[in-house]
Each structure stands twice: as structure tokens, then as C-alpha cells.
Amino acid sequence: GIQVEQSPPDLILQEGANSTLRCNFSDSVNNLQWFHQNPWGQLINLFYIPSGTKQNGRLSATTVATERYSLLYISSSQTTDSGVYFCAGAPDTDKLIFGTGTRLQVFP
Amino acid sequence: DAGITQSPRHKVTETGTPVTLRCHQTENHRYMYWYRQDPGHGLRLIHYSYGVKDTDKGEVSDGYSVSRSKTEDFLLTLESATSSQTSVYFCAISGDSAGTDTQYFGPGTRLTVL
Numbered sequence: 130g131i132q133v134e135q136s137p138p139d140l141i142l143q144e145g146a147n148s149t150l151r152c153n154f155s156d157s158v159n160n161l162q163w164f165h166q167n168p169w170g171q172l173i174n175l176f177y178i179p180s181g182t183k184q185n186g187r188l189s190a191t192t193v194a195t196e197r198y199s200l201l202y203i204s205s206s207q208t209t210d211s212g213v214y215f216c217a218g219a220p221d222t223d224k225l226i227f228g229t230g231t232r233l234q235v236f237p
Numbered sequence: 238d239a240g241i242t243q244s245p246r247h248k249v250t251e252t253g254t255p256v257t258l259r260c261h262q263t264e265n266h267r268y269m270y271w272y273r274q275d276p277g278h279g280l281r282l283i284h285y286s287y288g289v290k291d292t293d294k295g296e297v298s299d300g301y302s303v304s305r306s307k308t309e310d311f312l313l314t315l316e317s318a319t320s321s322q323t324s325v326y327f328c329a330i331s332g333d334s335a336g337t338d339t340q341y342f343g344p345g346t347r348l349t350v351l
Contacts, residue, residue, distance in 0.1 A: 130296065160338050172327065172342035215279060223268065223287065224295060225340065227279035 131156045135216060135228035142235050147204045150214055150231045154197040158218035160225065161192055163201050166213045175201070175214075206235045240264055241343035243328050249349045256315040258346050260328030262308075267332030269311040270295075270340070271303060273324040280327065286311055287332075318350045 132155035142148055152163075163175040176183050180194040187206075192199040203210055213232050217225040240263035250256050260269060270285040272295075282295030284303040292303050300322060302314045315322055328343040 162338075162340060164342075170325070170345055172345075174339055174341055177337065177339040217280075223285060223293075224282055226296075227281070229277065229279045 131158065131218060131220060131226050133216060133218060133226050133228035135214075135231050137231060138229070140231055140233045142206050142233065144207060144235055144237050146206050146235075147202070148206060148233070150201040150203070150216075150233075152199045152201075152216035152218075152228055154199075154218050156220060157194065157197060158220055159194075160219040160221070160223075161199055162217050162225065163190055163199070164215045164217065165210075166215065166230070168212055172215075203233075206233075208235050208237055211235045241328060241330055241341060243326075243343040243346050245346060246344065247347045249351065250318055251351050252319055253317050256318050256348065256350075258313045258326055258328075258348070260311040260313070260343055262311075262330050264330060264333065264341075265308060266330040266341075267308075268330060269305065270329040270331075271301070271311065271313045272327045272329065273297065273322075274327060274345075275324050283313065283326075318348075320350050322348065323350045324348060 134153045161179045176190040178190045178192045182191045187204045189202045213230040215230045217227040219225045242261045244259045271283040272280040281297045286292045286305040304312045326346045329340045331340045
């Protein structure tokens, strides 16, 4: 099966800073999603983005399918952005494979 | 947010006992999934369902069975729980009327097997 590698594993920021999280895939995927797990354990879908660029408020994501990677940008970070960010992909539509996540801590 | 509930939210049980976790959705999504989350592993797919009575295995299905007799309910059963099945279990759904693949997660069930 495909391998999903996320970097960096940990990130510590001060409020207001920007950051870029990266996700690499060992093989092509046609289903790619980003999730945020807050400190209480809740998993929220951020983007469904098998290719191209999407933006939602301070968050945006870009996937370059031909090079098998995706980037998640967080601008003007806030303490509420803290948590773990996961990317996940699948070569077909159903069986997502998750990376091990990037743990983000944002301090005031 | 998608209407997904999981029950129970917390459970402590003993090795060798059967355990059933329930996932209930009110969104009429076609697909339902069970994942487990363990430190250092992210989330791993146990089983999923692509329709009533239609299920398939994920990457860590050994020791688990599932059933889906209604669109809204997806049950995960540990026939004889082991300590290695101590984990947080998440249910997810996808496949709305527009056919999108976006997955939405339930709140999770923390299971401890002593």
C-alpha cells in the first residue's frame, strides 16, 4: 500500500506566525484530505483536495498530484489552531491511508 | 457538522469479553468506516461499508467484525477483546447525495481492555 509521510512532526509557533505543513505520498492518489484533530480529540475535515488549490479563511491547501505531495498553509496562526494535522490519501476513493500527523502548538 | 454519534463514548472491559461499538448517522451517507487511533500510528482503517450489508476489510481488520443492517447504523464487534485492542475508535462517513468523498468523523470511543 501507499506510504504517507508528513513533515515536520512537531511545530511550535507564536500567535500570528505563518506555517507550512507538507505531506508526501509514495504513489499517486486520487483522494486526498486534510484533517485537524483538536486537543479534545475531535477530528475535523479541512479540505478534500486531490489536486489544485483551495482556501478557507486563514487556511489554504495545494496539491501537486503529478509530484505526489500536498501542502497546508496556516496564516496568522491562533491558539485555536493547536492540535494535530493529518493528511490522508487513497489510490481509489474509499480506503484512506493516514500519515502520522504534524503536532502544532501555538502560544500567545 | 455531519450528525454522527458513537456509543459508548468510554468503555473498560476485561480480556476475553465481547465488545460492540455503535456508530449512528443521521446524514444518509452511503459509506461508513471504522478506524482506530494509536500513538505513533495515526489513524488506521479497520473495516468499512459501502452499503447495507456490504462491507470490506481495511488494513487492521484481524480480531474485528462489522455489520450494517441499516443505512444509519454501523457496528464494530470485538469477539474476544485483547489488550492490544486498547485504543480510541473513530467512526466516519462519506458519500452524500452529491457523491463527494469528504469524510466526516464521529467523536470517538475510548476502549480500555484490562
